[in-house]
Each structure stands twice: as structure tokens, then as C-alpha cells.
Amino acid sequence: MPGPPSPGETLVETRGLTKRYGRGVLALDSLTVQIGEGVTGLVGANGAGKSTLIKLLLGLLEPTSGDAKLLGFDVARQGPVLRQFVGYMPEHDCLPPDVNATEFIIHMARVNGLPAAAARERAADTLRHVGLFEERYRAIGTYSTGMKQRVKLAQALVHDPQLLMLDEPTNGLDPSGRDEMLDLINRIGHDFGVSILMSSHLLGEIERVCDHIVVIDSGRLARADSIAAFTDSMQVLTVEVDERQAAVMECLRARGLKVTAEGSLLFIDMDGDAPYDAVRDAVVELGVGLLRMEQRHHRLEDLFRGEIEADAGV
Amino acid sequence: MSEAAAGGSAAAGARIYDLGYRHYEGARLGRAYAVASLFWYSFRAVWGIGRSTWAKVFPFGLTIVSLVPALISLAVGAVVPEEFELIRLEDYFGYNSIVLALFCAAVAPEIINRDVRTRTLVLYFSRSLSRFDYVTAKLAALGIALFLVTYLSQLLALSGNALGTDDFARYLSENADLFPSVLGGSALAAVTMSGIALAIACQTPRRAWSTGAVIVYFVVATTTANVLLEAVGEDSDAGWVLLFSPIDTLDGAIHFLFGAEPRLDSSVQRSGIEAPYFLLASLAYAAAGLAALYRRFLRLPV
Numbered sequence: 342m343p344g345p346p347s348p349g350e351t352l353v354e355t356r357g358l359t360k361r362y363g364r365g366v367l368a369l370d371s372l373t374v375q376i377g378e379g380v381t382g383l384v385g386a387n388g389a390g391k392s393t394l395i396k397l398l399l400g401l402l403e404p405t406s407g408d409a410k411l412l413g414f415d416v417a418r419q420g421p422v423l424r425q426f427v428g429y430m431p432e433h434d435c436l437p438p439d440v441n442a443t444e445f446i447i448h449m450a451r452v453n454g455l456p457a458a459a460a461r462e463r464a465a466d467t468l469r470h471v472g473l474f475e476e477r478y479r480a481i482g483t484y485s486t487g488m489k490q491r492v493k494l495a496q497a498l499v500h501d502p503q504l505l506m507l508d509e510p511t512n513g514l515d516p517s518g519r520d521e522m523l524d525l526i527n528r529i530g531h532d533f534g535v536s537i538l539m540s541s542h543l544l545g546e547i548e549r550v551c552d553h554i555v556v557i558d559s560g561r562l563a564r565a566d567s568i569a570a571f572t573d574s575m576q577v578l579t580v581e582v583d584e585r586q587a588a589v590m591e592c593l594r595a596r597g598l599k600v601t602a603e604g605s606l607l608f609i610d611m612d613g614d615a616p617y618d619a620v621r622d623a624v625v626e627l628g629v630g631l632l633r634m635e636q637r638h639h640r641l642e643d644l645f646r647g648e649i650e651a652d653a654g655v
Numbered sequence: 656m657s658e659a660a661a662g663g664s665a666a667a668g669a670r671i672y673d674l675g676y677r678h679y680e681g682a683r684l685g686r687a688y689a690v691a692s693l694f695w696y697s698f699r700a701v702w703g704i705g706r707s708t709w710a711k712v713f714p715f716g717l718t719i720v721s722l723v724p725a726l727i728s729l730a731v732g733a734v735v736p737e738e739f740e741l742i743r744l745e746d747y748f749g750y751n752s753i754v755l756a757l758f759c760a761a762v763a764p765e766i767i768n769r770d771v772r773t774r775t776l777v778l779y780f781s782r783s784l785s786r787f788d789y790v791t792a793k794l795a796a797l798g799i800a801l802f803l804v805t806y807l808s809q810l811l812a813l814s815g816n817a818l819g820t821d822d823f824a825r826y827l828s829e830n831a832d833l834f835p836s837v838l839g840g841s842a843l844a845a846v847t848m849s850g851i852a853l854a855i856a857c858q859t860p861r862r863a864w865s866t867g868a869v870i871v872y873f874v875v876a877t878t879t880a881n882v883l884l885e886a887v888g889e890d891s892d893a894g895w896v897l898l899f900s901p902i903d904t905l906d907g908a909i910h911f912l913f914g915a916e917p918r919l920d921s922s923v924q925r926s927g928i929e930a931p932y933f934l935l936a937s938l939a940y941a942a943a944g945l946a947a948l949y950r951r952f953l954r955l956p957v
Binding site: 399400401421422424425427429431433434435436437438439440444448449451452453454455456459463466470496500501529532533534 | 675676677678679681682683684685686688689692693696705706707710769770773774775777778779780781782783784785957
């Protein structure tokens with residue numbers, strides 16, 4: 342039986358992957374993307390095709406056209422073998438209520454091919470890693486949403502996968518539960534050394550734990566890059582003036598700069614040092630006071646909004 | 656040093672080691688082992704093992720009820736000195752078929768619907784198991800449980816008959832040719848009934864509905880076929896209407912496997928159907944049940 346891939350390889354590779362449901366909805370439109378090791382965020386609005394991509398990679402759905410490789414295995418032909426090395430945490434509830442977590446996780450480990458003794462040992466270790474202790478002997482139906490999410494994560498991790506696919510892992514959690522889950526994902530990805538593909542429509546979450554980002558919009562690849570390159574690619578200069586904000590914006594735009602306004606602030610896309618000189622000249626020319634000028638990174642939310650606006654021709 | 660002090664010293668020297676996350680380097684036993692694991696988990700679920708006490712009531716209770724005729728035979732055989740044969744083994748299915756149908760109705764929804772209802776199915780299909788593997792493991796779990804219930808009850812009845820003779824061992828050796836028939840009849844009943852029950856139960860994820868549907872099917876089919884048989888009258892060419900009842904069909908097939916005549920005045924006897932046709936019809940029921948079951952799961956969206 343073929344073994345898992347060696348480190349450094351591309352973990353996910355799709356070519357022209359397309360999924361159309363019936364004759365109607367085109368969920369994924371000729372997606373070609375490569376995803377390497379580390380923690381990768383799969384970002385897109387609801388219905389963008391994130392879950393469809395994950396299900397196609399797991400062989401839960403048949404593609405309409407195109408092909409995909411996961412861990413070097415062909416998804417269409419080698420599904421049962423490759424899925425031994427993959428963990429999947431679905432977005433929705435998927436746990437039996439009348440079984441305790443220990444018994445369920447042991448069972449899932451065995452279905453993943455782990456011998457009985459190893460399954461017991463890893464189930465205990467994994468439940469401890471995800472933060473379930475004495476409660477693991479209670480029926481899952483009695484758990485809170487946060488605890489159920491941990492069990493879902495444990496069943497995906499128990500067989501030590503090469504790649505962990507998490508579909509909206511913080512769904513339904515309160516803010517503190519969300520923080521704990523993100524910390525856990527961060528630890529699994531960066532301390533445990535398990536590569537992760539994590540979908541989310543909340544860009545702040547992706548920014549917090551991921552090394553790479555794949556943006557999907559309406560089933561198409563909008564962008565794939567490292568988080569650092571993604572944010573560095575468009576730094577922004579924030580400017581606040583004491584009056585005549587609209588006139589300053591017009592003046593800057595006339596100098597060829599891309600300027601947006603939000604409240605009392607103007608945001609100018611950085612391109613070298615030219616914006617600094619332009620702002621100086623504009624405030625002098627219009628005789629307004631400059632209250633604030635600072636450079637910062639775009640947040641992912643801003644970048645994503647930019648991608649969508651560009652697509653929409655805004 | 657006092658013991659307490661020694662204990663304190665030992666405790667002070669103790670360390671808790673956090674081994675951190677350890678990667679798994681051991682064997683991964685593949686798809687066949689995954690199927691076997693799911694079978695074993697489901698087989699335990701059939702009996703309610705690892706579940707609440709309530710989950711054990713129906714499977715164990717119905718098993719005991721199905722053993723009652725055999726246990727009576729065993730008790731009478733042990734007490735009464737005269738030689739007799741209390742239960743003909745080929746008739747045993749006729750005694751406990753309704754209990755087996757209730758067993759199917761109680762257990763089939765538990766093992767085939769729960770994963771659909773709780774959406775756990777996706778966790779299996781995202782592992783090494785195929786949909787075919789999943790259904791096969793579930794079918795094996797119910798089928799083997801049903802086989803054990805029918806087989807053990809007949810073995811007990813055989814033991815009761817043997818105890819009713821002067822020589823227990825001689826009776827068993829003289830009737831050794833019954834064992835293949837007991838095995839074959841039990842296997843046929845188990846595959847057919849579990850296939851039908853699972854095929855009906857998996858049509859809806861709601862437990863109450865599927866339990867009711869399985870009971871209603873077996874009862875309505877049996878009643879309807881017998882009413883029709885009564886209506887067409889004896890010595891009619893229309894005796895084949897009895898084949899609408901899977902339970903009576905299996906009863907006829909089991910008598911055929913034993914090479915025995917059906918009970919006098921039983922539906923099987925009154926239908927006038929040639930014995931091999933019961934076997935063929937039983938196999939057709941099994942095939943139809945399995946086809947419906949696999950078809951349902953091969954197309955089920957997750």
C-alpha cells in the first residue's frame with residue numbers, strides 16, 4: 342500500500358476542477374490551485390464554493406470535470422487509500438448523541454485503520470489535546486456546542502492525518518469558544534505540525550491562524566498567496582484632515598492615487614513614497630490642517646472587499 | 656522517617672510529563688479492517704452494548720422470547736422420561752417468525768438510520784470506507800445477529816428433542832444431517848429478513864416511522880397473502896398469492912431445505928405451491944431487499 346507523501350510536497354493540486362449541481366448552479370468553475378504545507382485558509386462568501394471544494398477533494402462529490410490530487414494521490418482513483426491520511430471536520434453536526442466521546446473516537450480511529458490498542462491510546466491523547474477530560478465518558482448528547490466542536494476536531498485528528506480539512510470550524514461558537522477553537526487550530530497547525538486547510542467566511546479568523554490564503558469567489562479562484570504577501574501587496578496610508586475632506590480626496594485622485602473614504606478617514610493605496618508627497622502638496626494647496634497620517638496594512642476584510650468591488654466594476 | 660514523610664518525599668519527586676503531540680508511526684490496516692471495525696461497532700449497537708440500558712431491552716427481550724419454545728422443549732425433554740419429538744426443527748421458523756420480524760423492526764432503524772439522522776455518515780465516507788462497504792457492514796451486523804437468534808434457538812430445540820430420547824448422543828448423531836439444513840435455513844431467513852427490513856427502514860431517517868413501516872410490511876404482507884389464499888380456496892391454481900408474504904415464503908423454503916413436508920393445514924401446505932418455488936421466491940425477496948438497500952445508499956447525498 343502506498344504511504345503518505347514526504348514533507349515539502351504540494352498537498353492539494355486541482356486542475357480545471359468544476360462542479361455543477363444538476364443543470365443549474367455552478368458551484369465551482371474550473372478551479373486550478375495548488376496548496377502546500379502549513380495552515381491554509383479557504384476564504385469566500387457563503388455559497389462561494391468552499392465546502393464544495395472540500396467535498397470534491399474528499400471524494401464525497403463527483404466533479405463535473407477536471408481533476409484533483411491530494412497528498413500526491415489521484416482523488417478519483419485512489420480515494421480509499423488517500424483518505425487514510427486525511428482528517429475532515431464537517432461544518433454541520435455529525436455526532437451520535439447516545440455514545441460517549443471516548444467510545445466514538447476509538448471507533449473512528451479504528452475505521453481509519455488503527456489497531457485496537459493504538460486506537461485507544463490515540464483517542465485518549467487526542468481528547469486530551471482538544472481539551473476534553475472527565476466529560477469524555479459522558480454521552481455526547483449532553484455536551485455544549487463548544488465541546489461537540491472539540492469532539493468533531495478530535496475525530497478528524499485521532500489518526501494523525503497529513504492534512505486536516507476543517508469546514509467552518511468556529512460555526513455556532515460564542516466569542517470565547519471561537520477564540521479557544523482558533524488557538525487549538527493554531528497549535529495543531531504550528532506546534533503539532535499537521536497541515537490544515539480551513540474554510541471560513543470570517544477573514545479575521547483566517548488572518549489570525551493561517552500562513553496561506555486561497556480566496557474563492559463565485560466558484561472561481563480569486564487569489565492564492567501567503568498571508569504576508571497578501572497583506573503586503575497593498576499597504577494603505579491613512580489620512581485625516583480637519584476640513585474639506587472631499588476636496589482633498591478629489592485633489593489626491595487628480596494626482597492619480599486610489600483613494601477611498603470611510604468616516605473622517607481617507608485611505609490611500611501605497612505605491613512607493615509618492616502618496617506622502619501628494620498628501621503634503623494637497624493640504625498645502627487647499628490650506629487644510631493635517632491631523633493624522635499613518636501607514637498600516639490592509640486588513641483582509643479590506644482586501645477581500647477590494648477584490649469583490651473590482652469584479653463588480655465598482 | 657515516617658511513612659507519611661516518605662510518601663510526601665515520593666510525591667515531591669513525582670513528575671508529570673507532558674509528552675506533547677506524538678505522530679502515529681504504526682500500522683494502518685486499510686479498508687477491510689475499517690469494514691470489520693464498522694461491522695463490530697454496529698453489531699454491538701444491535702444489542703445496545705455501549706448504549707443505555709433501554710437500548711438493550713428490545714434486542715435481548717425478543718431474543719429470549721424467540722428462545723421460549725426451545726427452552727420449553729429443553730425443559731420437557733429433561734423432565735419427561737419417554738421418547739418424543741416436541742418440536743420439528745423445520746417448523747421452528749413458523750413459531751418465531753413474528754418475533755424475528757419485531758426484532759428487525761426494533762433494530763434495523765437503529766443501525767441503518769441513526770447515521771443518516773445524525774449526519775454521521777459523512778465521517779465514514781470521508782474515510783477509507785466506500786458506500787458499498789458501509790452498507791455491507793451494516794447488513795452483516797443485522798444479518799449475523801438474526802442468524803444467531805434463529806440458529807441458537809434451533810440448536811436448543813434440537814437439544815430438547817435429544818434430551819427427550821434415551822440416548823442424547825445417539826439422537827444427535829442420527830440427526831446429524833439436520834445441521835446443514837438448520838444452517839442453510841437460518842442463513843436464508845437472516846439474509847432475507849435483514850435485507851428487507853434494512854431496505855424499508857432506510858427509506859426515512861425518522862426512527863418511529865421506519866420501525867412502524869417494517870412491522871406494518873411484515874404483518875400486512877402476511878395477513879393479505881393469507882386472506883387472499885383463503886379467498887381463492889384450496890386446490891386453486893391461484894395458491895401462488897401466498898408468495899406475497901415473505902414470512903410464509905421463507906417458511907416454505909425452509910421446509911424445502913429440510914426436505915420435510917409442511918405442517919398439516921398450514922398456509923404453505925394449503926397453497927399447493929411446489930416446494931422449490933418457495934426457495935426461488937425467498938432468494939428473489941433477498942435480492943430485491945439488498946438491491947433496494949444498496950441503491951438507496953449509493954445515491955444518498957451527504
